[in-house]
Amino acid sequence: MKTTPKEAFRSHCAVNYGVEAFGDRWSLLIIRDIVFTGKKTYGQFLKSEEGIATNVLASRLAFLEEQGILSKKPNPDDRRKDFYALTEKGLDLIPILLNIVLWSAKHDSQSYVRPGSKLFDQLSQSPAQVSEEVKALLREGGCIFPAGNE
Amino acid sequence: MKTTPKEAFRSHCAVNYGVEAFGDRWSLLIIRDIVFTGKKTYGQFLKSEEGIATNVLASRLAFLEEQGILSKKPNPDDRRKDFYALTEKGLDLIPILLNIVLWSAKHDSQSYVRPGSKLFDQLSQSPAQVSEEVKALLREGGCIFPAGNE
Numbered sequence: 001m002k003t004t005p006k007e008a009f010r011s012h013c014a015v016n017y018g019v020e021a022f023g024d025r026w027s028l029l030i031i032r033d034i035v036f037t038g039k040k041t042y043g044q045f046l047k048s049e050e051g052i053a054t055n056v057l058a059s060r061l062a063f064l065e066e067q068g069i070l071s072k073k074p075n076p077d078d079r080r081k082d083f084y085a086l087t088e089k090g091l092d093l094i095p096i097l098l099n100i101v102l103w104s105a106k107h108d109s110q111s112y113v114r115p116g117s118k119l120f121d122q123l124s125q126s127p128a129q130v131s132e133e134v135k136a137l138l139r140e141g142g143c144i145f146p147a148g149n150e
Numbered sequence: 151m152k153t154t155p156k157e158a159f160r161s162h163c164a165v166n167y168g169v170e171a172f173g174d175r176w177s178l179l180i181i182r183d184i185v186f187t188g189k190k191t192y193g194q195f196l197k198s199e200e201g202i203a204t205n206v207l208a209s210r211l212a213f214l215e216e217q218g219i220l221s222k223k224p225n226p227d228d229r230r231k232d233f234y235a236l237t238e239k240g241l242d243l244i245p246i247l248l249n250i251v252l253w254s255a256k257h258d259s260q261s262y263v264r265p266g267s268k269l270f271d272q273l274s275q276s277p278a279q280v281s282e283e284v285k286a287l288l289r290e291g292g293c294i295f296p297a298g299n300e
Contacts, residue, residue, distance in 0.1 A: 010200040014254035014263040015182040015247060021254075023173055032165040050160040068257075089257050095277070096253060097165060099246045104164035104171075107218075107239050113164045127245070128277060 021067050022093065026052055026060050028100070031069070031086065031093055035134065038143030040083045069093070091138055095131040098123055119144075171217050172243065176202055176210045178250070181219070181236065181243055185284065188293030190233045219243070241288055245281040248273055269294075 009020050022028055033039040033048055045057055052060075061084060064070040069090040073083040086093075102123050105113040113120055122130050134144060159170050172178055183189040183198055195207055202210075211234060214220040219240040223233040236243075252273050255263040263270055272280050284294060 012258060012260040012262055013179075013182070013199075014251040014258070014261050015178055016200060017254035017258040017261060018250035019175060019178050023175065023178065025169060025173065028165055028169050028173065029163075032163070049163075050166060092253050092256065096246060096249045099249055100168035101164040103242050103246060104167035106242065108162060108164070108167040110162040111164050111167060112162055 018096075022064070022069065024060070026050075026056060027064055027069075028093075028097065030057075030060055030064065030084075031090065031097060034084070034086055034143070035094060035097060035138065036144045038146055040085065042080045042082065042084075045084075064090075086138060091135045094134050094138075095127065098127055098131055098134070102127065168246070172214070172219065174210070176200075176206060177214055177219075178243075178247065180207075180210055180214065180234075181240065181247060184234070184236055184293070185244060185247060185288065186294045188296055190235065192230045192232065192234075195234075214240075236288060241285045244284050244288075245277065248277055248281055248284070252277065 010016055022031070029048060029050055029052070030045055033045055039045055039048075042057065042061065045061075046052065046054065061070065061072075065072055065084075067089075068087055070084050071087050073085070075081045075083065101113055102120070105111045105115055105117075105120050137143065160166055172181070179198060179200055179202070180195055183195055189195055189198075192207065192211065195211075196202065196204065211220065211222075215222055215234075217239075218237055220234050221237050223235070225231045225233065251263055252270070255261045255265055255267075255270050287293065
């Protein structure tokens with residue numbers, strides 16, 4: 001998928017488009033890092049616990065930028081410190097991301113997010129409203145857990 | 151991912167669990183085929199327009215069964231005609247699937263589902279309610295577009 005041009009998707013079924021645009025082993029983890037812990041740079045993404053390889057991270061960032069999901073503000077002094085952020089198209093992935101969190105919290109007995117936690121309860125009760133609140137937070141440069149990006 | 155045992159997930163982050171359980175290039179397309187067009191058999195899944203390879207399909211069906219997302223009712227006469235269905239854990243993926251449809255309809259200019267269509271409008275207005283209705287439909291053996299499975 002990493003070299004799929006926009007015109008070469010297997011189909012324009014709405015499920016397939018999503019799978020091809022962000023449905024690989026890593027893209028949603030990068031987006032998670034931005035939404036939950038406010039990560040912005042290559043170096044920060046590289047530190048995540050799942051252990052993404054350097055070449056895979058570079059490829060994923062370039063693909064998500066090509067898809068219009070991420071935007072990059074170059075830092076002329078240090079390429080590892082370019083700032084990545086979600087575009088509006090990327091912010092529209094937040095309801096998908098939060099529904100995945102709900103599903104995993106319900107079905108993974110070892111999930112970090114637990115049924116009964118504040119986040120789980122808020123999401124269960126009004127996923128659409130929480131999504132809009134999180135989008136607004138991100139547009140202002142925030143994230144869900146501001147202390148968690150190191 | 152195809153041979154990842156349940157205990158070997160990269161992390162139990164709720165986003166990562168979802169990515170590892172169904173976030174590959176094919177699993178959500180199999181689930182789409184069940185939810186939208188009522189497909190049930192290996193032979194039906196094989197005919198989908200994205201062109202899944204036989205060995206990949208067999209591997210994905212086995213993995214989704216292992217994850218508790220699909221259940222299989224064996225047909226002793228013909229293994230290609232075993233019936234696959236979503237479990238309750240699998241039905242809980244429907245909100246994710248429908249939010250992907252919404253996202254793609256909004257952002258893919260060539261999407262089969264268009265903004266302004268009945269499905270898009272219903273989903274936009276009340277994604278959680280539509281998800282519950284679709285789950286109920288599936289539990290009764292139905293699907294969203296009953297005529298589309300051939």
